[in-house]
Amino acid sequence: MHFMAILRDIGANYTPGKGTVFTVWAPEAEKVEVQLDKPEPIQVPLQREAFGYWTGLSEMATPGTRYTYVLSPDTHRPDPASRYQPDGPHKASAVVDQTSFNWTDQQWKGLPLEQLIIYELHVGTFTEEGTFEGVIKQLPELKELGITAIELMPIAQFPGERNWGYDGVYPFAAQNSYGGPDGLKKLVDACHAQEISVVLDVVYNHMGPEGNYLNDFGPYFTNKYNTPWGNALNFDDAHSDHVRNYFFQNALMWLRDYHIDALRLDAVHAIYDTGAKHFLQELREHVTQLEEQEGRSYLLIAESDQSDVRLINPIEQGGYGIDAQWFDDYHHAIHTLVTGEKEGYFEDYGKPEQLQKALEHTFVYNGLYSEHRKKTLGTDATANPAKQFVIGSQNHDQVGNRMLGERLTELVSFEMLKPIAGLVLLSPYVPMLFMGEEYGEKNPFLYFVSHTDEELVEAVRKGRKEEFAYFASKGEAPDPQSEDTFNRSKLQRGYTSDTQQKKLREFYKELIRLRKTAPALAKPDKPNMKVQLEEEQLVLHLLHIGQEPSLYCLFNISNQPQETTLFSEANGSWKILLHSADEKWGGPGAETQQTLEAGASVNLPAGSVIILEHQK
Incomplete structure (x- = not known):
C-alpha cells in the first residue's frame, strides 16, 4: 500500500x-x-x-x-x-465552470503506448489562425495520415500571444489567445471523436519570468539548487508539501477536467527532489488513484537527459513508475550520421555502431564516459520494453534550438528524408513526428517570445546572441521578440500544391499504414528483431520477426549507392513491399526484381529504404 x-x-x-x-x-x-x-x-x-x-x-x-x-x-x-x-x-x-462542458467522448478510454503514433505541434504556428479551433480543422488531415495522438507544446498561460510555451506562469490556465479553457476542451473532444489521443506538454521544472507572482504568496522556490532559470521550484525544502500539492493538482486537473490522455513532463532532470519519495513517483501514485476513480488509464511520459531507467521502472522495483520517456540518443545517432554535424552535444555521437546499439540496447550512453559532459552517463535499458521510449528524427527542441531553426528538409537531400522516416516509423520504439515533417515543410521553426517587459526582451535577445556566438559565420540569430520570427515559423502546408511534398506525405502515410497493419510490427520489441550494420557503407539491416510474415527493412543512409547482400539468417523468399526510390514516392525510379532470395545481392540507391516481406 x-x-x-x-x-x-x-x-x-x-x-x-x-x-x-x-x-x-x-x-x-x-x-x-x-x-x-x-x-x-x-x-x-x-x-x-x-x-x-x-x-x-x-x-x-x-x-x-x-x-x-x-x-x-x-x-x-x-x-x-x-x-x-x-x-x-x-x-x-x-472563475470557470468546469462542469458545464458538453463532452461527447464517453466511450473513449485512450490508447496504449504501443499504438501511439504521435504528432508534436505548436498551437500558435500549426495553422494560420494559431488557435485550438485551427487545430480542430486540421484533424481530418492528421487522421487520414494515420496519426493516433497529437502532442501539444505547453499551453499554460504565458505573456503576450507568441511563445513556445515554456515561459508559462499560470500552469492551470489554458492560453487565452489560443481559445482558453473551452477551446481546449473542444479540441480534446474533437480528437477523441477521431480516435486521436491527446498528449499535453507540462512544465514542472521552472516557471517563466514575466507574470510570475508566486513569490508574493509563499515559498514556491528554494535557493538550495541553481537552475538556468534562477531558484528551483521547491519540491523538497521547508513547506514543499504545498508546492507538490500545487503540481499534483495541476496534473490531475488536465486529466480529469480536460480529458487529456497523457502528460509529457518537460525536463524532469531539473525537478530537484532529494526527499524519501520523489515527486515523480508520488505523481504516478496520484494518477493511478485517478485511474481507479475514472475507470481508464492515463500515460505519463518524461523528458530526461540522464538515460536513467529508474524513471520508467515500476515503483515495486525502486523506479518512479513513469510509463515512457523521450529517447534522444536515437535522434542524435541518426542526425549526426546524415548531416555530419558534430557541434555541441553532437560531439558524443556520429559513430555508425551507435545506431545499432540504440536499436538493440536503447541507451547509447549506458554507463559510458561522455566527452561532452566530462562524466560517465546512463544505465542499461536493454531489458526495458521498446514501447517505453518515444523517438523522433525532429522535434521542437532539435529544430528550434538551432540558430536558424532549420528542419532536416534543409540539411539533407529529399531522398534522404525517406530512410530517416523509415528509421523512426519502422523502429520498435514509439514514433513521434514534428509538425510539417511528413511532407518536408521548408519554413523553419524558430525561437519566439512576446514579452512586454523591455528589460526582459533585451536579456532574451542577448542570451540568444551569446548562445550562438560560435555560429557567427552563419549570420545573426533571428530576433525572438519580432512578430516576423513567429510568422516565419508557421507551416506553409506546401503539399497541397507541391508534387514532391505530396509524394513525401504519401510515403509517410504508407509507412504509418504498414506500422499499423503489418503483423510483424503489431507489437515490435527488441527481442523480436535482428539488426546488422555495415559501418563503412552506412547500410542498416533491420529484421522484424515477431509474427509472420517477417519484415526485412534495408536502409542506406549514405550519399552513395551501395550494394549489399540479404543476410543468411533471412531464409526463404522476400517480396518487395516498398522501395523509396520509386517514382510514386518522388524518387528517381527503382530498378530491382520484385522477389529476392536469402543471400541475394541488392542495389541500394543513395539515401534509400527498401521493405521486404517474407514469403511462405
Whole structure:
C-alpha cells in the first residue's frame, strides 16, 4: 500500500447553485481577501486554515467573474491556480465552470503506448489562425495520415500571444489567445471523436519570468539548487508539501477536467527532489488513484537527459513508475550520421555502431564516459520494453534550438528524408513526428517570445546572441521578440500544391499504414528483431520477426549507392513491399526484381529504404 499525502483543493471551485469556493496557499500573509470585480469591487474575507491555506465561499462569484487576491492594500494578484486569464498574466483571473462542458467522448478510454503514433505541434504556428479551433480543422488531415495522438507544446498561460510555451506562469490556465479553457476542451473532444489521443506538454521544472507572482504568496522556490532559470521550484525544502500539492493538482486537473490522455513532463532532470519519495513517483501514485476513480488509464511520459531507467521502472522495483520517456540518443545517432554535424552535444555521437546499439540496447550512453559532459552517463535499458521510449528524427527542441531553426528538409537531400522516416516509423520504439515533417515543410521553426517587459526582451535577445556566438559565420540569430520570427515559423502546408511534398506525405502515410497493419510490427520489441550494420557503407539491416510474415527493412543512409547482400539468417523468399526510390514516392525510379532470395545481392540507391516481406 502506498501512503500518499491527502491533496488540498486550490483555486476557484464553482458549484452551480452554490457559488465559488476560493482557496489559496499564502502561509506568510496576515490576512487574505478575494476581490470580485463586479461593477463595484467586492472584497470577501478568507479564513485562515492549517498550513497557511486561506479559504471562503462567495455566492456572488459565478462563471466569468473576474477576481484577484488581496495580500496587502497595495498587493492585488491573480490566482496562482487560476483556470483562466482572459486578459493575460498581469490582469484578474476569471472563475470557470468546469462542469458545464458538453463532452461527447464517453466511450473513449485512450490508447496504449504501443499504438501511439504521435504528432508534436505548436498551437500558435500549426495553422494560420494559431488557435485550438485551427487545430480542430486540421484533424481530418492528421487522421487520414494515420496519426493516433497529437502532442501539444505547453499551453499554460504565458505573456503576450507568441511563445513556445515554456515561459508559462499560470500552469492551470489554458492560453487565452489560443481559445482558453473551452477551446481546449473542444479540441480534446474533437480528437477523441477521431480516435486521436491527446498528449499535453507540462512544465514542472521552472516557471517563466514575466507574470510570475508566486513569490508574493509563499515559498514556491528554494535557493538550495541553481537552475538556468534562477531558484528551483521547491519540491523538497521547508513547506514543499504545498508546492507538490500545487503540481499534483495541476496534473490531475488536465486529466480529469480536460480529458487529456497523457502528460509529457518537460525536463524532469531539473525537478530537484532529494526527499524519501520523489515527486515523480508520488505523481504516478496520484494518477493511478485517478485511474481507479475514472475507470481508464492515463500515460505519463518524461523528458530526461540522464538515460536513467529508474524513471520508467515500476515503483515495486525502486523506479518512479513513469510509463515512457523521450529517447534522444536515437535522434542524435541518426542526425549526426546524415548531416555530419558534430557541434555541441553532437560531439558524443556520429559513430555508425551507435545506431545499432540504440536499436538493440536503447541507451547509447549506458554507463559510458561522455566527452561532452566530462562524466560517465546512463544505465542499461536493454531489458526495458521498446514501447517505453518515444523517438523522433525532429522535434521542437532539435529544430528550434538551432540558430536558424532549420528542419532536416534543409540539411539533407529529399531522398534522404525517406530512410530517416523509415528509421523512426519502422523502429520498435514509439514514433513521434514534428509538425510539417511528413511532407518536408521548408519554413523553419524558430525561437519566439512576446514579452512586454523591455528589460526582459533585451536579456532574451542577448542570451540568444551569446548562445550562438560560435555560429557567427552563419549570420545573426533571428530576433525572438519580432512578430516576423513567429510568422516565419508557421507551416506553409506546401503539399497541397507541391508534387514532391505530396509524394513525401504519401510515403509517410504508407509507412504509418504498414506500422499499423503489418503483423510483424503489431507489437515490435527488441527481442523480436535482428539488426546488422555495415559501418563503412552506412547500410542498416533491420529484421522484424515477431509474427509472420517477417519484415526485412534495408536502409542506406549514405550519399552513395551501395550494394549489399540479404543476410543468411533471412531464409526463404522476400517480396518487395516498398522501395523509396520509386517514382510514386518522388524518387528517381527503382530498378530491382520484385522477389529476392536469402543471400541475394541488392542495389541500394543513395539515401534509400527498401521493405521486404517474407514469403511462405
